[in-house]
Amino acid sequence: MKKELINFINKYELKVDVLFKQANEAYFDATISGKDGDYKKAADLQIKLNKIYTNKDDFAFLKKIKESNFIKDELLNRQLDVLYREYRKNQVDEKKLENIIKLGNEIEKKYSIFRANINGKTLTDNDIDEILISSTNGNEVKKAWLASKEIGSVVANDVIKIVKMRNEVAHELGFDNYHEMSLTLDDQNPDDIDKLFDELDSLTKNVFAEVKNKIDDFLSKRFNISKKELMPWHYQNRYFQEAPKIYNVDFDNYFKDKNIVELTKIYYKSIGLPVDSIVAQSDLFEKEGKYQHAYCTHIDKHGDVRVVCNIKNNANWMNTMLHEFGHAVYDKYMDMNIPYVLCEPAHIFTTEAIAMMFGRFATNTQWLTDVVEINEKEQSEIADDSYNSLRLEQLVFSRWAQVMYRFEKSMYKNPDQDLNILWWDLVEKYQLLQKPEARDKPDWASKIHIATVPCYYHNYLLGELLASQLYFYIIKNIIKSDDYKNQSFANNIEVGKYLKEKIFDAADKYYWNNMIEKATGEKLTAKYYAKQFVD
Numbered sequence: 001m002k003k004e005l006i007n008f009i010n011k012y013e014l015k016v017d018v019l020f021k022q023a024n025e026a027y028f029d030a031t032i033s034g035k036d037g038d039y040k041k042a043a044d045l046q047i048k049l050n051k052i053y054t055n056k057d058d059f060a061f062l063k064k065i066k067e068s069n070f071i072k073d074e075l076l077n078r079q080l081d082v083l084y085r086e087y088r089k090n091q092v093d094e095k096k097l098e099n100i101i102k103l104g105n106e107i108e109k110k111y112s113i114f115r116a117n118i119n120g121k122t123l124t125d126n127d128i129d130e131i132l133i134s135s136t137n138g139n140e141v142k143k144a145w146l147a148s149k150e151i152g153s154v155v156a157n158d159v160i161k162i163v164k165m166r167n168e169v170a171h172e173l174g175f176d177n178y179h180e181m182s183l184t185l186d187d188q189n190p191d192d193i194d195k196l197f198d199e200l201d202s203l204t205k206n207v208f209a210e211v212k213n214k215i216d217d218f219l220s221k222r223f224n225i226s227k228k229e230l231m232p233w234h235y236q237n238r239y240f241q242e243a244p245k246i247y248n249v250d251f252d253n254y255f256k257d258k259n260i261v262e263l264t265k266i267y268y269k270s271i272g273l274p275v276d277s278i279v280a281q282s283d284l285f286e287k288e289g290k291y292q293h294a295y296c297t298h299i300d301k302h303g304d305v306r307v308v309c310n311i312k313n314n315a316n317w318m319n320t321m322l323h324e325f326g327h328a329v330y331d332k333y334m335d336m337n338i339p340y341v342l343c344e345p346a347h348i349f350t351t352e353a354i355a356m357m358f359g360r361f362a363t364n365t366q367w368l369t370d371v372v373e374i375n376e377k378e379q380s381e382i383a384d385d386s387y388n389s390l391r392l393e394q395l396v397f398s399r400w401a402q403v404m405y406r407f408e409k410s411m412y413k414n415p416d417q418d419l420n421i422l423w424w425d426l427v428e429k430y431q432l433l434q435k436p437e438a439r440d441k442p443d444w445a446s447k448i449h450i451a452t453v454p455c456y457y458h459n460y461l462l463g464e465l466l467a468s469q470l471y472f473y474i475i476k477n478i479i480k481s482d483d484y485k486n487q488s489f490a491n492n493i494e495v496g497k498y499l500k501e502k503i504f505d506a507a508d509k510y511y512w513n514n515m516i517e518k519a520t521g522e523k524l525t526a527k528y529y530a531k532q533f534v535d
Contacts, residue, residue: 034289
């Protein structure tokens with residue numbers, strides 16, 4: 001049986017390797033060009049790749065071996081578990097899976113090519129963000145916010161349709177809905193995630209209400225209105241997922257004349273994880289029809305790692321570059337000699353943790369001193385505001401993540417409910433924002449993740465928890481300091497060495513919580529996140 005499994009895995013790798021690379025390259029090309037033909041090619045290749053996992057004889061073979069409990073070799077058993085879960089989620093009618101991929105592709109294309117329109121002027125997401133962040137004209141920010149939401153009406157019916165299609169697949173596989181299936185087959189217990197989100201809600205609820213009151217004080221003065229008149233468009237962000245700039249420090253100013261790509265290269269090289277080859281293969285600036293967000297992709301599981309961004313010279317895009325190249329170094333510096341099946345992060349949220357830990361440095365005064373080279377006097381002057389900004393950012397994001405997690409869970413449980421009402425009920429409860437009077441639009445559908453990266457968003461918050469856990473561990477055990485605020489990791493190759501040896505090289509050889517315990521001495525815990533941002 002062991003020999004049969006090894007033989008199966010060898011044949012599997014031969015089938016998947018080339019096709020996996022082709023599908024990823026096609027998707028990369030499609031998001032860069034926005035062309036119909038490129039998106040069709042990407043969808044066709046993804047369908048072809050998915051068909052490998054729909055093979056019922058292959059799944060029966062894996063199921064038989066898994067249920068026998070005969071495989072005792074740890075590495076081989078891990079490959080069996082990964083393959084079993086991947087095949088299981090595809091054991092449904094091939095035509096249904098094909099239709100889901102095609103519709104998902106069409107939806108993503110609509111997001112990619114959509115541009116907001118204000119009084120006949122076409123605006124990118126970056127343009128909208130700039131208005132929301134910089135304008136003090138209430139009418140102007142309202143128009144920008146409303147224009148950004150119009151994509152919701154464009155895609156809402158399709159999103160509901162694909163949600164129901166995903167649920168059909170889940171029902172066929174014996175799950176109540178796609179949300180439950182997605183978490184379970186992604187090696188997570190839905191009940192455990194619920195408990196964690198309830199715990200974080202309890203931890204952050206009161207302190208968020210306090211900081212939200214400070215935000216409202218600031219914004220009411222900024223727009224010269226009462227706090228009761230504040231609406232979602234006043235909060236400097238399309239979703240209030242990022243904190244308004246209420247502290248007396250303009251982080252954008254530090255990057256307006258800087259080369260953000262070069263800063264990224266300089267920093268990662270200084271910790272022993274150079275990214276020059278990744279930059280050379282990436283697409284980092286705006287162009288017509290291009291995907292407007294950011295992502296990192298490991299094209300072939302052999303080190304071809306690429307990043308897509310739409311850089312502007314501001315702190316947000318510095319954060320994004322550090323974030324996406326955090327994903328990139330995880331993939332690039334993984335041990336490529338491990339079995340092909342396991343050549344990926346331990347879990348999607350563990351790579352998010354690395355990305356988030358690095359992304360936080362964009363507004364860290366020690367990082368600004370070490371990398372951007374601000375002077376020590378300025379560092380001292382902005383230190384408190386810098387920390388408070390990061391704390392505010394984390395608390396705001398934590399509450400936003402509650403909305404996303406609970407909305408998706410409820411939507412998949414009952415996609416026929418009034419989703420517009422559900423969305424605003426959650427926004428009001430967790431973010432303490434006012435619903436605009438008589439607002440009855442599918443604002444939930446304007447958030448691309450709900451449509452194209454389903455049941456994923458909770459991993460961002462898990463990533464934040466692990467980011468804090470790793471941050472504290474590195475400072476104590478690698479840097480050997482008790483100063484947990486004034487750290488940037490810059491110019492310390494021991495940090496890169498630790499990450500490579502304990503996180504990256506582990507790849508997917510272990511269950512994610514076992515990997516975390518091996519790397520930090522503890523399983524995933526919220527205590528370091530609370531210590532850093534709540535206490």
